Amino acid sequence: xxxxxxxxxxxxxxxxxxxxxxxxxxxxxxxxxxxxxxxxxxxxxxxxxxxxxxxxxxxxxxxxxxxxxxxxxxxxxxxxxxxxxxxxxxxxxxxxxxxxxxxxxxxxxxxxxxxxxxxxxxxxxxxxxxxxxxxxxxxxxxxxxxxxxxxxxxxxxxxxxxxxxxxxxxxxxxxxxxxxxxxxxxxxxxxxxxxxxxxxxxxxxxxxxxxxxxxxxxxxxxxxxxxxxxxxxxxxxxxxxxxxxxxxxxxxxxxxxxxxxxxxxxxxxxxxxxxxxxxxxxxxxxxxxxxxxxxxxxxxxxxxxxxxxxxxxxxxxxxxxxxxxxxxxxxxxxxxxxxxxxxxxxxxxxxxxxxxxxxxxxxxxxxxxxxxxxxxxxxxxxxxxxxxxxxxxxxxxxxxxxxxxxxxxxxxxxxxxxxxxxxxxxxxxxxxxxxxxxxxxxxxxxxxxxxxxxxxxxxxxxxxxxxxxxxxxxxxxxxxxxxxxxxxxxxxxxxxxxxxxxxxxxxxxxxxx
Numbered sequence: 001x002x003x004x005x006x007x008x009x010x011x012x013x014x015x016x017x018x019x020x021x022x023x024x025x026x027x028x029x030x031x032x033x034x035x036x037x038x039x040x041x042x043x044x045x046x047x048x049x050x051x052x053x054x055x056x057x058x059x060x061x062x063x064x065x066x067x068x069x070x071x072x073x074x075x076x077x078x079x080x081x082x083x084x085x086x087x088x089x090x091x092x093x094x095x096x097x098x099x100x101x102x103x104x105x106x107x108x109x110x111x112x113x114x115x116x117x118x119x120x121x122x123x124x125x126x127x128x129x130x131x132x133x134x135x136x137x138x139x140x141x142x143x144x145x146x147x148x149x150x151x152x153x154x155x156x157x158x159x160x161x162x163x164x165x166x167x168x169x170x171x172x173x174x175x176x177x178x179x180x181x182x183x184x185x186x187x188x189x190x191x192x193x194x195x196x197x198x199x200x201x202x203x204x205x206x207x208x209x210x211x212x213x214x215x216x217x218x219x220x221x222x223x224x225x226x227x228x229x230x231x232x233x234x235x236x237x238x239x240x241x242x243x244x245x246x247x248x249x250x251x252x253x254x255x256x257x258x259x260x261x262x263x264x265x266x267x268x269x270x271x272x273x274x275x276x277x278x279x280x281x282x283x284x285x286x287x288x289x290x291x292x293x294x295x296x297x298x299x300x301x302x303x304x305x306x307x308x309x310x311x312x313x314x315x316x317x318x319x320x321x322x323x324x325x326x327x328x329x330x331x332x333x334x335x336x337x338x339x340x341x342x343x344x345x346x347x348x349x350x351x352x353x354x355x356x357x358x359x360x361x362x363x364x365x366x367x368x369x370x371x372x373x374x375x376x377x378x379x380x381x382x383x384x385x386x387x388x389x390x391x392x393x394x395x396x397x398x399x400x401x402x403x404x405x406x407x408x409x410x411x412x413x414x415x416x417x418x419x420x421x422x423x424x425x426x427x428x429x430x431x432x433x434x435x436x437x438x439x440x441x442x443x444x445x446x447x448x449x450x451x452x453x454x455x456x457x458x459x460x461x462x463x464x465x466x467x468x469x470x471x472x473x474x475x476x477x478x479x480x481x482x483x484x485x486x487x488x489x490x491x492x493x494x495x496x497x498x499x500x501x502x503x504x505x506x507x508x509x510x511x512x513x
Contacts, residue, residue, distance in 0.1 A: 004074050004075075004153045004155075004178045005074045005075055005148075006074060006217075006220050006221055007019075007031060007034050007035045007038055007070075007071040007074060007220065008035050008038075008039075008071075008074075008075065010031040010035075010220070010223045011031045011032040011034070011035035011036075013223065014030075014031050014032075014196065014223055015030070015031070015032050016030030016031065016032040016033055017030055017031055017196075017223075017225075018030055018225050019031045019034055019067075019220070019225050019226070020034065020064055020067050020225065020226055020227075020228060021225070021226075021227045021228070021244075022062075022063055022064045022227075022228050022230075023227060023228070023229050023230075023236060023240070024061075024063075024229065024230040025063060025064060027064055029064055029067070031223075034064075034067055034068060034071050035071060037068045037071070038068050038069075038070075038071025038072045038074075038075060039071075039072075039075065039148075041068050041069070041071075041072040042071075042072035042073075042075045042076045042078075042148070043144075043147065045072065045076070045078070045103065046076060046147065048103075048125065049102070049124070050076075050078060050102055050103060051076075051077075052076060052077030052078070052151060052153070052157070053077060053078075053079060053157070054078055054079065054101075054102045054103070055078075055079045055080075055081050055099050055100060055101035055102065055103075055161065056069060056073070056078050056079065056080055056081065056101055056102070056103045056104075056105065057081045057083055057096055057099060057101035057103070057104040057105070057123075058080060058081065058082055058083060058104075058105045058106075058129075058206075059083045059085050059092070059104070059105070059106045059107060059110050059113075059114065060085065060105060060106070060107035060110070060129050060206070061085065061107060061205070061206070061230035061231060062202060062205070062206050062211065062228040062229065062230055063107075063129065063228070063230065064228075065105075065129050066206060069105070073159060074153075074159070074178075075148050075151070076148070076151055076153075077151060077153045077157055079158045079159065079160065079161055080159065080160050080161075081095075081099045081101055081160070081161045081163075081173070082160065082162065082206045082207040082211075082212075083095055083096065083099075083163070083207060084163070084205075084207040085107070085110045085113070085207070087113075088113075089113050089114070089115055091171075092113060092114060092115065093115045093119060093120070094170065094171070095163055095171060095173075096115070096120050096122075096123070097119075097120060097121070097122065098170075098171075098173060098365070098366060099161055099163075099173055099365065100121075100122035100366075101122060101123060102122060102123065102124050102125065103123070103124065103125045103126075103127070104120070104123045104125070104126045104127070105127050105128075105129050106126065106127070106128060106129065107128070107129045108128050108129065111128065114126075153178060154178075155177065155178050155179035155182070156177050156178075156179055156362065157177060157178055158175045158176060158177050158178075158365075159176060159177060159178050159181060160175075160176035160212070161173040161174070161175060161176070161365045162174045162176050162207075162208075162209050162305050163207070164305060172364045172365075172367055172370050173364055173365035173366070173367070174305045174306045174361050174364055174365075175361050175362050175363060175364065175365055176209070176213075176305075176361065177361070177362065179358050180308070180358070180359055180360070180361065181213065181217055181221075182221070182358075183308075183332050183357075183358040183359050184213055184217070184218065184308045184309065184310055184359060185217055185218040185220075185221035185222070186221075186331070186332060187308070187310055187330035187331050187332055187333065187359070188214075188215075188218040188310050188330070189218055189221065189222050190330070190331050191310075191313040191330055191331070192218075192248060192277070192299075192313075194218055194219065194222045194224055194248070195222060195223075195224065196222055196223030196224055197224070197247075198219065198222070198224040198225075198247045198248055199219075199224060199225045199226065199227070199244070199245045199246055199247050199248075199272075200215040200216070200219050200224065200225075200226045200227070200246060200247070200248050200249060200250070201226070201227045201228075201229070201237070201240055201241070201244070201246045201249050202215065202216050202226050202227070202228045202229065202250075203228075203229040203231070203232045203233075203237060203251070203255070204232075204250065204252065204489065205231070208489075209303075209304075209305040209309045210250065210252070210309065213308070213309050213310070214250045214277065214279075214303070214309060214310060215248065215249075215250045215277070216228075227240060227244055227246065232255060232489070234258060234259060234262055235264070237255075237259070238259070238262070238264050238268055241268070241270045241273055242268065242269055242270065242271070244272075245272050246270075246272055246273055247272050247273060247274050248273075248274055248275065248276075248277065249273060249275075249276050249277065250276070250277045250278070251276055251277075251278055252278065252279075252489040252490060253278055253279075253283055253287075254485055254489050254490065254491065255489060256276065256278055256283065256287060256291070256298075257287060257428075260287055260290050260291075265290075268294070269294075270294060270295070270296055273296055274297075275296060275297040275298065275299050275316050276291065276296060276297075276298055276299065277299045277300075277301055277313075278298060278299070278300055278301070279300060279301040279302050279303060279326070283298060283300060284421055284428075285320070285323050288319055288320065288323070292319075297316030297317075297319060298316060298319050299313060299314060299315065299316050299319070300313075300314045300319065300325070300326060300327065301313045301314065301326060301327060302326035302327075302394075302396060304382060304384075305361075306360065306361040306374070306380060306382075307355045307359050307360050307361070307380060307382065308330075308333070308359045310330060311329065311330060311333055311335065311355065311359070312326040312327045312328065312329055312330065312333075312394055313326075313327045313328070313330055314326060314327030314328075314393075315327065318393070322393050324395055324418065325389075325393045325394060325395050326386075326394050326395065326396055327393060327394065328392055328393060328394065329394075332357070332358065332359070333355070333357065333359060334355060334356040334357040335353060335354070335355050335356075336351075336353075336354055336379070337349075337350075337351030337352065337353060337354075337386055337387075337388060338351050338352055338354055338376075338379075339351055339352075342376060342377070347387075347388050347389060347390050348387060348388075348389065348390075349387065350385050350386070350387055350397050350412075351385065351386065351387070352381060352382065352383070352384065352385055352386075352400060353382045353384045353385075353386045354376065354379035354380060354381055354382065355379065355380045355382060356378060356379045356380065360380045361380070383399055383400040383401055384396060384398075384399055384400065385397040385398050385399070385400050385403065385412060396414065397412045397414055397415060398412035398413055398414040398415070402414070402432075402493065404433035404441040404443075405440060405441055406433075406436070406439045406440060406441050406442055406443070406471045406472075407439045407440065407471050408440075409469075409471045409472075411433070411441075411443060411471065411472050413430075413431035413432065413433070413443070414431075415468075415472065416431045416443060416445070416464075416468060416472055416473075416474065417429050417430065417431050419463070419464060419467045419468050420445060420447070420460065420463065420464070420474075422463070422467075423455075423459070423460060423463040424453075425449055425450050425453035425454075425455045425459075426447055426448075426449065426450070426455065426460075427448045427449060427450045428447075428448040428483070429445055429446065429447045429448070430445070430446045430483055430491060430493065430496055431443050431444070431445045431446075431474060432444050432446070432493060432496050432497040432500050433497070433500075434476065434497075434500050434501050434504045435501070435504075436475065439471075439475075442474070442475035442476070443472070443473065443474035443475060443476070444474060444475070444476040444477075444478070444497075444500040444503075444504070445460070445474040445476070445477045445478070446478050446480050446483065446496055446500070447460065447477060447478070447479055447480070448479075448480060448481065448482065448483070449479060455479065457477045460474075460477055461473060476500065476503070476504060478500070478503065483496065484496065
């Protein structure tokens with residue numbers, strides 16, 4: 001049976017070798033110390049009445065205490081529920097009551113956003129994270145670490161409940177098991193060549209699977225180490241990449257673009273960095289080239305909370321040759337592309353990505369209906385539309401939910417965006433859709449111009465001729481200076497769609513008057 005207690009194993013093998021450095025806390029902890037504090041925390045929580053399967057909600061930025069909670073949960077079988085501290089009080093109330101944690105840890109600065117304990121019936125204990133240290137110092141009066149030998153943690157037991165963004169309704173809590181974390185770490189290590197000498201920087205929030213499972217837990221599995229930031233601070237990131245020992249780094253595309261646009265980028269040096277991993281949307285060639293000039297390769301990939309999350313990886317040697325590709329499936333990953341009838345599609349044809357195996361979630365917490373809808377014949381339906389070329393490289397066409405139908409034809413915004421990105425003067429573009437009296441739905445393009453350029457709707461429409469079928473051409477264009485960004489660092493397409501609908505409605509009202 002696979003070991004679930006990674007921190008404990010590396011404490012035995014590596015002693016107090018550095019595991020975590022928290023920049024904002026100015027603290028460094030080794031594996032042995034994290035293991036010892038994790039043990040003490042687990043015993044005290046057990047003595048307080050928490051058992052295997054009980055949920056521990058956490059409303060906090062990344063901090064060392066979060067890592068102690070992970071260590072304790074691996075030993076006893078607690079389930080961590082990282083909760084988005086940027087949500088409103090009513091949104092927090094929904095998630096807390098849905099997950100029904102017995103214990104809720106809240107970082108001091110977020111306590112005013114948390115509902116009253118009387119509104120949270122499952123919560124027996126509500127603690128500030130600043131008081132966590134008491135649980136590490138206090139010795140259990142009756143329990144010892146020999147208690148851990150009695151616990152049987154199955155590989156299918158959840159370690160996390162990770163809530164999705166809820167853009168199509170109430171958030172859903174994806175179950176993330178010990179088995180998923182193990183195979184994700186194996187896959188990631190094989191593709192990236194992680195060893196106990198590697199060091200990463202984590203600046204993605206902990207309520208997002210990317211914060212935990214793109215790089216951090218794979219590093220722990222291989223005995224590596226990490227620097228954690230409580231939030232993305234671009235100046236700190238530049239400093240750390242220059243002076244820290246960071247060898248591999250995950251950034252979402254928005255972060256990469258922000259760094260390229262920063263005044264420090266041209267003179268910045270990254271002496272230890274091997275490559276940057278990114279995913280979520282395809283990077284323009286110009287961004288890849290800018291980092292290449294710095295001697296840094298970009299490794300694009302693709303994943304999702306419910307699967308892995310690391311599903312595909314594109315080796316940096318293919319970054320230019322296969323621009324726009326998410327690469328090939330990771331080692332222990334079962335995938336296929338299917339049409340609406342559930343049949344596999346051929347090379348070059350669009351199909352929905354479905355996944356199966358040890359990396360796939362068993363379902364959603366307390367939501368059998370959503371779980372049932374997510375699977376087809378044992379395969380998890382991702383909702384992503386992909387194609388595969390003759391060499392076995394995969395490309396994201398679009399999220400199935402982003403697709404719209406114009407005049408009876410399916411339109412995938414990502415395809416339109418790629419064409420518009422080739423137009424002179426276009427720096428970035430997002431295509432959404434709005435209702436249309438004649439065609440049902442039509443495209444609406446938000447465009448960021450290159451500095452010094454002045455683009456017109458006619459220029460953009462002319463560029464689409466010869467590149468796209470007429471039904472794919474956006475009907476509406478809007479020049480903007482930037483795109484709204486959601487809480488996970490990705491572009492907020494939902495906000496843009498709402499903005500587009502308001503603009504079209506106002507335009508229609510003006511014409512009528």
